[in-house]
Amino acid sequence: MHYSVSEASGHIRIIILNKRGIACQVRATTIDAEALAGDDYEKFDDIVAFEDGQKQSYIDIKINDDDNWEPDEDFFVQLYECISCLALRSPN
DSSP states (O other): OOOOOOGGGOEEEEEEEOTTOOSEEEEEEEEESSSOBTTTBOOOEEEEEEOTTOOEEEEEEEBOOOSSOOOOOOEEEEEEEEEEHHHHSOOO
16 A cells, blocks of 8 residues: 655554454554655554454554655555464463
């Protein structure tokens, strides 16, 4: 998925889908490309938790505005370590 936002907007909201609708969690982290964490946006690295039946959630990433003209710059959001909450429950 590709999102585009101007610096003046202040943030970008990224939608994360849980197509199966089961209770689970996934870690989301930003990865620099041309846009650099701390300069162009604020780094995000946290766990997004879904309750049973919840099909979507979101993360907000702060975009830093400055007075300098810059060409379009990219960064990436990686989702990993998806864990079903069923796997976290004790068998007893």
